[in-house]
Amino acid sequence: MCGIVGYTGKSSAAEFLLNGLEKLEYRGYDSAGIAVLHDKSFEISKTIERIETLFAQTSNGNNIKGSLGIGHTRWATHGAPSLENSHPHLSNDRKFAVVHNGIIENYSVLKQELIDDGFQFTSETDTEVIPMLLQKYYKGDIKAAVTATLKKLEGSFALGIICADSPETLIAAKRFSPLILGIGENCNLVASDVTALVSHTKNVIYLEDGETAFLTPASVEIYDSEGAMANKRISVIDWDISSAQKSGYDHFMMKEIMEQPDCVKKTLESYNKNGEITLGNIKLTEQKLKKINKIEIVACGSAYHAGAVGKYVLEELLRIPVNVELASEFRYRNPIIDSNTLTVVISQSGETADSLAALKEAKKMGSHILAVVNVVGSSIAKAADDVLYTRAGPEIAVATTKGYSTQLIVLYLLGIWAANILGTANKEQLKALNDELPLIPQKISKILSQKSLIQDIAQDFANAKSIFFIGRNIDYAVSLEASLKLKEISYIHSEAYAAGELKHGTISLIEDGTPVVALCGCKRLHDKTLSNIKEVGARGARVLACVADRDFNFKDDKIKTLNFPATNPLLIASLEVIPFQLLAYYVALQNGCDIDKPRNLAKSVTVE
Ligand code: G6P
Numbered sequence: 341m342c343g344i345v346g347y348t349g350k351s352s353a354a355e356f357l358l359n360g361l362e363k364l365e366y367r368g369y370d371s372a373g374i375a376v377l378h379d380k381s382f383e384i385s386k387t388i389e390r391i392e393t394l395f396a397q398t399s400n401g402n403n404i405k406g407s408l409g410i411g412h413t414r415w416a417t418h419g420a421p422s423l424e425n426s427h428p429h430l431s432n433d434r435k436f437a438v439v440h441n442g443i444i445e446n447y448s449v450l451k452q453e454l455i456d457d458g459f460q461f462t463s464e465t466d467t468e469v470i471p472m473l474l475q476k477y478y479k480g481d482i483k484a485a486v487t488a489t490l491k492k493l494e495g496s497f498a499l500g501i502i503c504a505d506s507p508e509t510l511i512a513a514k515r516f517s518p519l520i521l522g523i524g525e526n527c528n529l530v531a532s533d534v535t536a537l538v539s540h541t542k543n544v545i546y547l548e549d550g551e552t553a554f555l556t557p558a559s560v561e562i563y564d565s566e567g568a569m570a571n572k573r574i575s576v577i578d579w580d581i582s583s584a585q586k587s588g589y590d591h592f593m594m595k596e597i598m599e600q601p602d603c604v605k606k607t608l609e610s611y612n613k614n615g616e617i618t619l620g621n622i623k624l625t626e627q628k629l630k631k632i633n634k635i636e637i638v639a640c641g642s643a644y645h646a647g648a649v650g651k652y653v654l655e656e657l658l659r660i661p662v663n664v665e666l667a668s669e670f671r672y673r674n675p676i677i678d679s680n681t682l683t684v685v686i687s688q689s690g691e692t693a694d695s696l697a698a699l700k701e702a703k704k705m706g707s708h709i710l711a712v713v714n715v716v717g718s719s720i721a722k723a724a725d726d727v728l729y730t731r732a733g734p735e736i737a738v739a740t741t742k743g744y745s746t747q748l749i750v751l752y753l754l755g756i757w758a759a760n761i762l763g764t765a766n767k768e769q770l771k772a773l774n775d776e777l778p779l780i781p782q783k784i785s786k787i788l789s790q791k792s793l794i795q796d797i798a799q800d801f802a803n804a805k806s807i808f809f810i811g812r813n814i815d816y817a818v819s820l821e822a823s824l825k826l827k828e829i830s831y832i833h834s835e836a837y838a839a840g841e842l843k844h845g846t847i848s849l850i851e852d853g854t855p856v857v858a859l860c861g862c863k864r865l866h867d868k869t870l871s872n873i874k875e876v877g878a879r880g881a882r883v884l885a886c887v888a889d890r891d892f893n894f895k896d897d898k899i900k901t902l903n904f905p906a907t908n909p910l911l912i913a914s915l916e917v918i919p920f921q922l923l924a925y926y927v928a929l930q931n932g933c934d935i936d937k938p939r940n941l942a943k944s945v946t947v948e
Contacts, residue, residue, distance in 0.1 A: 341942040342427075342441040343367050343413040344519065345536050346500040348510040349527025349557045353377075353409030354401030356529065360536035361411050362391045366592065366736040367533065368942030369413035370421035374398075375428035375437040376409035380504050382437050386426045407557075408507055410500040410530075412439035415942050418447075419464030429468045431475035432459055435504045438474070440467040441532055441946065442517040445495035470499065482506055486513065486552060487567065496946075500530050508556040514547040517946055518691050518719060521545040521553055521560060523574055528555040533944075534577050534715075535734050542577045546717040575717060579734050591935045593737035593829070597921050598788060600745045601781035604914070606731035607746040608753070608777055615774065617757045622726045624682070624708055626761050632682045636675065636707070637664040638698040639686040640945065642740045642824060646712075646747035647686050648817035649913040653752060656910060657759040657769075667694035671701050679706040684754075687711070688735055688743035689944040690718020699723055712750045714743055728754065737936045738943045739829050741921045744821060745784075748914050752777065755910075776908040780915070783905040787918045794919050797884065797902065798926030804832055804855050808846065809920075810839040810876075811859035812869055818913045819859050822920035829928040829938045839872040852880035857920075860887045861904070861912035873899065886916060 343364030347353040357374045372394055373386035383404045387393040391413070398404050412427035419425040428437040444450070447466035450473065455461070459472045470489060477488035482503050496516035503509065512519055512530040522529030522537035522544055530553075531537050537544060547553060550565025562570040589595035611617055635654060637647035647664040654662045665673075667685075671694060677683070683702040687695045690713040699720060703709050711724035714732050721727045730746035756773055759765040801807060807826060809819035819836035827834045837846050839858070850856065856876045860869050873883055883899045888906040904915045928935050 341367055341369075341415040341944055341946050342532070343369065343536070344439050344441055344498055344500050344530065344532040345411040346409070346439075346502075346510045346512065346530035347527060348408050348508055348555050349524065350407055351527065352401055352405075353407050354398060354404040356527075356540065357409050357411035358391065358395055358398070358401050359539065360531060361394065361413055363536045363539075364413050364531075364533055365391055366535075366738060366936060366943050367413065367415075368738060368937065369415050371416070371423070371426035372411070372413045373426045373428055374404070374409055374411040375430070375502065376404045376406040377502055377504060377507055378404070378406035380507070382428075382430065382434060382504065384428065384430075386423050388421050388423060388426065408502055408510060410437060410439045410502055410510070412500075417443060418466045424463045425465050427467060429463060429465065429471050431471035433475050435478065436471040436474040437502050438467065438471045439500040440470060441498040442496035442515075444469060444493055444497065446493070450492060474501065474503075478503075482509065482511070483554065486511055490552065498532055510555040511552065512547065512555065513552040515549050516719075519547045521547065521555065523560065527557050528560055530555070534579065535736065538577060538579055543574050544577055545572045545574055577716075591737065591925075593739055593741065593925055593935050596735055596737055596742045597918075597925065599733070600742050600918070601785045601788070603730075603732045603742045603746050604749055604784060605781040607749045608780075610731055611728070611750070611753045612777070617753050617760070617774070619728060619754070619757055624710060624726055628708060629758055629761055631680050632660060632708075634681045635660055635662040636670070636677065636681055636683045636702065637662060637686065638667045638670045638683065638695060638702070640667050640692050640694055642744045642821055643686040643688060643692075643695070643747060645817060645821040645824065646744050646751065647684070648820055649748055649814055650684070650686075650751035650755075652814050652817060653910050654755045657755040657765045658762060659764045667692065667698035671698040675702070675705070677702055677705040677707045679708070681707040683707040683709050685709060685711045685720055685724065686747050687718075687720050688714045688730070688732070688740055688747070690715040690720040691944050691946050692720070693946050696720050696723065710754075712747055714746070735943075738938055738941050739825055739924070744917065745914060749777075749780075752911065773908055773910060776911060780907070780911060783907060783915055784918055786905055787915060791922050794902070794922040795926045797900070798923055798930055800882070801832070801855055801923065801927045802930040806849065807832060807834040807855045807857065808850070808876075809834065809836040809857045809859065810842060810869070810872055811836075811862075812839045812865045813862045814910075814913050815839075815859035815862050815865070815869070815916070818861070818916045818920075819857075821917055822857065822859070822923075825921055825924035826927060828941060829924050829935050830931055830933055831939070832927065839869050842872055843875060847875065847879065850876050850879045850881050854881050856881040856883050858883055858885045859916060860885050861916045863888070863909060886919060888912065
């Protein structure tokens with residue numbers, strides 16, 4: 341979704357802004373722009389194409405002089421993608437330039453008031469009221485104008501503001517949308533996402549809601565919502581630049597798929613000390629855990645699919661009912677939750693608006709909140725009682741792969757850890773899981789080493805109109821993710837169905853030649869899934885069955901098989917999903933799709 345960058349320093353602002361926006365491209369956007377202050381006026385460049393157009397329009401930034409500037413990638417909400425609607429927006433007197441993430445909920449009232457005052461608007465955005473308000477309240481004191489403007493705004497925002505009267509001051513303000521300050525040498529920076537900062541600095545300050553920062557190349561002043569000076573800690577990011585670069589791969593998605601053995605290993609190792617699972621200084625004490633009688637897992641997209649796997653694993657190990665629900669549904673359902681409910685919020689970005697709102701809802705009702713998050717210091721991580729970080733590093737491709745894989749690992753570890761305390765699983769079962777977990781990275785590597793096999797299979801799928809994924813139990817949960825991966829990047833319609841449910845509707849869509857992928861990792865349900873395979877086969881489906889090594893012999897030439905290494909039945913999702921990430925990638929590649937930035941999708945969805 342929308343992204344913000346800002347620069348105040350001694351070098352070219354445009355260079356940082358353009359490179360920063362390029363790093364934010366992965367979030368999804370449909371227009372972009374920069375404003376740089378030069379000789380007391382703003383030089384602006386905007387595009388409704390890709391950032392590379394901004395590079396071209398400005399001769400890689402060389403045509404835009406000045407060392408104070410702001411930039412933005414816009415994902416349209418209020419008004420279509422157009423040059424008029426793209427940011428930065430200017431005040432009528434062209435003294436203020438503003439970039440904004442979030443939604444100003446009372447903008448139509450403010451806009452009417454400003455029109456009545458004689459202001460003229462050129463865009464359909466909610467954002468444009470902000471520079472006009474700044475102009476209205478500016479009487480020579482920028483801080484006073486910013487404070488008065490922010491007081492008028494309702495809704496969520498992260499703002500970058502510059503003023504033509506103040507050639508060194510970069511202003512940042514945050515309410516509910518993420519914003520981070522980068523503390524550099526001879527420069528200070530602002531970004532909505534650390535990936536735009538890592539190539540310049542690893543020293544960052546996470547702004548809190550209500551805070552406003554005034555930056556110059558040599559100083560950083562931060563004020564809280566009451567206007568008092570805030571004392572903030574500098575955090576050091578442990579992500580390096582290479583993690584935000586393609587490192588020789590054609591796409592971030594393939595790079596991230598290939599990183600999975602390493603990320604899974606890192607995640608495992610951060611919670612496994614000498615064979616013992618430890619979740620650090622977790623506030624979910626033994627005493628609290630013993631009172632938990634229900635677990636709610638809430639998340640969106642692939643994180644929800646990881647939760648779907650988590651339901652099977654946690655119920656099996658803990659014998660506690662687990663409900664997994666989409667955050668957007670959960671938040672408006674009036675769920676039955678109390679202090680004996682554990683709510684697990686899963687989010688790679690830690691910024692997904694619906695997941696954050698669901699978290700707050702559950703917290704209000706007294707539930708203990710445990711977040712499984714990848715981005716350190718993100719809003720969900722901060723709002724939770726406990727955070728278990730995944731160690732995926734920055735994930736750039738919109739379609740998540742390593743984010744999902746590391747979420748699974750944390751859910752397994754949570755299950756084993758809690759089952760040990762509660763005594764709900766037998767010792768042998770827990771030992772078997774503990775012994776198998778460290779083998780998962782090398783088994784993933786084994787699948788990845790045979791990726792050319794999947795590239796061949798992808799040829800059979802590239803022209804399909806519709807593809808069905810079926811499975812039971814954990815296989816069904818993985819089907820959901822396999823289907824989503826394929827449709828989000830290849831734009832081929834696909835559906836995941838619980839194999840046993842097929843005959844209650846979807847089977848009517850099966851025609852001669854329809855591809856059906858049957859996930860058969862759950863050994864104890866093989867015979868059941870096989871019956872469903874026969875049902876679709878009899879109606880002309882082309883079946884590809886995914887099975888663990890040595891497990892299944894179809895004795896049927898018409899059924900193609902795809903093997904993955906055998907593992908513990910509760911851990912199959914970690915291996916079974918890998919071929920389908922690759923399949924989605926190769927089908928999209930074959931069909932010439934924009935793999936890292938699929939149309940209409942955003943990496944981090946910060947609006948509901
Ligand atoms: C977007 C992304 C998905 C992601 C979902 C949830 O839709 O495209 O890949 O799974 O958001 O994101 P989160 O950051 O909360 O895991």
